[in-house]
Amino acid sequence: MNLLKGLEKEYYIEKYTIQSLFSFDISPFVQVFQFEKGNFIIQEGSAPEYLFYMVEGKAKLYVSHKNGKVSLINFLTPPIFMGEIELLNEEKYSKSIQTSSKCICLGIAIEKCKEKLLADAHFLKYLCIFLSNKSTAHSTKYTKHQAYPLENKLAEFILLSSHEDIYREKHTEISEYFGVSYRHLLHTFAQLSEAGMIEKIKMSYKILDREKLQALADEIK
Amino acid sequence: MNLLKGLEKEYYIEKYTIQSLFSFDISPFVQVFQFEKGNFIIQEGSAPEYLFYMVEGKAKLYVSHKNGKVSLINFLTPPIFMGEIELLNEEKYSKSIQTSSKCICLGIAIEKCKEKLLADAHFLKYLCIFLSNKSTAHSTKYTKHQAYPLENKLAEFILLSSHEDIYREKHTEISEYFGVSYRHLLHTFAQLSEAGMIEKIKMSYKILDREKLQALADEIK
DNA sequence: TCAAATATATGAGATATCTCCTATTATTAT
DNA sequence: ATAATAATAGGAGATATCTCATATATTTGA
Numbered sequence: 476m477n478l479l480k481g482l483e484k485e486y487y488i489e490k491y492t493i494q495s496l497f498s499f500d501i502s503p504f505v506q507v508f509q510f511e512k513g514n515f516i517i518q519e520g521s522a523p524e525y526l527f528y529m530v531e532g533k534a535k536l537y538v539s540h541k542n543g544k545v546s547l548i549n550f551l552t553p554p555i556f557m558g559e560i561e562l563l564n565e566e567k568y569s570k571s572i573q574t575s576s577k578c579i580c581l582g583i584a585i586e587k588c589k590e591k592l593l594a595d596a597h598f599l600k601y602l603c604i605f606l607s608n609k610s611t612a613h614s615t616k617y618t619k620h621q622a623y624p625l626e627n628k629l630a631e632f633i634l635l636s637s638h639e640d641i642y643r644e645k646h647t648e649i650s651e652y653f654g655v656s657y658r659h660l661l662h663t664f665a666q667l668s669e670a671g672m673i674e675k676i677k678m679s680y681k682i683l684d685r686e687k688l689q690a691l692a693d694e695i696k
Numbered sequence: 697m698n699l700l701k702g703l704e705k706e707y708y709i710e711k712y713t714i715q716s717l718f719s720f721d722i723s724p725f726v727q728v729f730q731f732e733k734g735n736f737i738i739q740e741g742s743a744p745e746y747l748f749y750m751v752e753g754k755a756k757l758y759v760s761h762k763n764g765k766v767s768l769i770n771f772l773t774p775p776i777f778m779g780e781i782e783l784l785n786e787e788k789y790s791k792s793i794q795t796s797s798k799c800i801c802l803g804i805a806i807e808k809c810k811e812k813l814l815a816d817a818h819f820l821k822y823l824c825i826f827l828s829n830k831s832t833a834h835s836t837k838y839t840k841h842q843a844y845p846l847e848n849k850l851a852e853f854i855l856l857s858s859h860e861d862i863y864r865e866k867h868t869e870i871s872e873y874f875g876v877s878y879r880h881l882l883h884t885f886a887q888l889s890e891a892g893m894i895e896k897i898k899m900s901y902k903i904l905d906r907e908k909l910q911a912l913a914d915e916i917k
Numbered sequence: 918t919c920a921a922a923t924a925t926a927t928g929a930g931a932t933a934t935c936t937c938c939t940a941t942t943a944t945t946a947t
Numbered sequence: 948a949t950a951a952t953a954a955t956a957g958g959a960g961a962t963a964t965c966t967c968a969t970a971t972a973t974t975t976g977a
Contacts, residue, residue, distance in 0.1 A: 492721055514760065538839075548835075557918080557957075559824075559828065559833070560828045560832065562819075563824055563825050563828045564825065564828065564829075593817070593821050594817045594821075595817060596814070596815045596816060596817040596820055596919095599817055599820035599821055599823075600784075600814050600815075600820055601822055602820075602824050603780075603784055603820055603823050603827060604784050604785065606824060606827035606828060606831060607780065607781045607784045607785065608785075608826060609831060610781070610827060610830060610831055610834065611781065613831065613834050613835070613838070614769070614834070614918060617834070617838050618759075618769075620842070621841070621875035622875065624962085624963060624964090625963080625964080626963090645924075645925095646925065646926095647925090653961095654842035655964065655965090656962085656964070656965055656966075657924090657925090658926095658927085658965070658966080658967095659964050659965070661925080661926065661927075662927095662963090662964085663963095665926095665927090668940070678924095678925085678972095678973080737958095790968085845932085845933060846932090846933080846934080847933090866954075866955095867954070867955065867956095868953080868954060868955090876933090876934065876935085876954090877934065877935055877936075878954090879934085879935070879936080879937095879956095879957085880933075880934050880935070882955080882956065882957070883933090883934085884933095886956095899942095899943080899954095899955085907969090
């Protein structure tokens with residue numbers, strides 16, 4: 476993890492017009508964090524120090540269970556707040572966030588400006604809209620996931636997460652994301668392969684028939 | 697639906713200290729609605745007129761599908777905001793809310809005071825906290841529902857929704873709530889009956905063994 | 918570099934849940 | 948009161964998904 480300074484810092488603050496979220500001068504409280512792939516932005520159980528706003532990169536949200544196992548809950552993409560619930564509720568972090576690529580996050584020191592944030596209608600309005608969209612998105616995802624078999628959801632996911640027709644994600648992680656067993660995920664990959672939509676190449680899958688995959692994905696909603 | 701006036705109106709406004717949510721005088725904008733059982737508080741597709749805050753009663757949140765079918769999404773209990781997403785995003789209602797008992801709701805005329813609301817840090821902070829709790833609750837529910845079979849979830853639900861050891865809900869509605877087929881819901885009721893935990897009496901079920909039901913429910917999380 | 922840990926892979930049988938079908942019983946509207 | 952509608956009820960067979968077991972390949976850490 477790197478704290479950017481000087482021109483680099485200014486570059487991101489201006490590019491993403493961070494000031495426009497606030498009605499007071501936020502510059503004394505903003506840090507620009509650069510996280511390398513695999514870094515933890517937030518660790519479960521630790522006390523919140525910053526309200527983060529991710530502007531570049533990709534990250535994953537995890538929760539860990541009593542038995543020590545860890546589940547992938549969601550993929551996070553910018554622009555997104557992280558740690559806003561803890562800002563509002565004075566709790567320790569209940570989830571972890573780990574980057575899956577290099578990430579740029581603006582971090583606002585909570586201790587220094589919690590009062591200012593919670594009294595700034597402009598910021599709060601923005602945060603409300605963010606939370607409300609998050610809630611809507613969550614609802615939609617929940618409905619989808621409840622109503623369709625893995626085959627359809629996986630087709631959609633392969634299309635979304637592949638790069639240049641190559642899908643390369645960890646099965647262990649994806650089975651957790653979908654809340655299905657590892658075994659069943661493999662079954663479903665085998666189905667898609669048999670149907671000629673994808674092909675296994677070494678440790679990854681190549682998309683062979685984008686239309687068929689899309690048709691499967693389109694059965695959802 | 698009834699608009700309460702005079703002393704009745706004052707009674708509810710004071711009992712639930714509605715003024716404490718705002719930093720400006722809300723009284724000119726508040727109406728107190730009394731809905732009878734079965735009334736719609738919000739109808740999908742209509743334009744939002746009020747931000748509602750339910751303080752007494754019970755209601756159900758529905759969404760309707762392209763094919764005309766309607767699904768129960770959630771049970772709503774006070775204190776709860778309704779229509780807050782539409783206040784924030786200028787959309788028409790995307791869901792319906794129908795009372796399942798007499799309900800008292802405070803209604804704030806959106807047209808008259810949207811600007812004031814969205815500029816009131818005190819109110820916005822409260823709304824943020826509400827939205828953030830909703831999001832957390834939603835997450836928890838989603839995780840549960842994904843991870844456990846209906847038998848456990850139904851046991852929990854029977855305990856929560858029964859009155860004086862009698863469970864009486866419409867199977868059609870509950871199967872939608874859990875996102876399972878009607879047939880499977882009946883199977884599961886039959887299982888619980890065979891195991892001696894409940895007993896069908898006319899159109900309802902009587903709880904026979906609260907501990908066993910509780911044990912099933914406790915397997916969740 | 919090698920052992921340990923993690924991830925991939927697949928078979929076999931069990932269970933949860935679905936779809937379709939067909940009656941019967943309540944509820945609602947004319 | 949009666950016909951129409953909606954809800955309850957359960958059989959039978961199909962499908963989606965799970966658990967457990969076992970083997971191999973890949974990645975990681977000392």
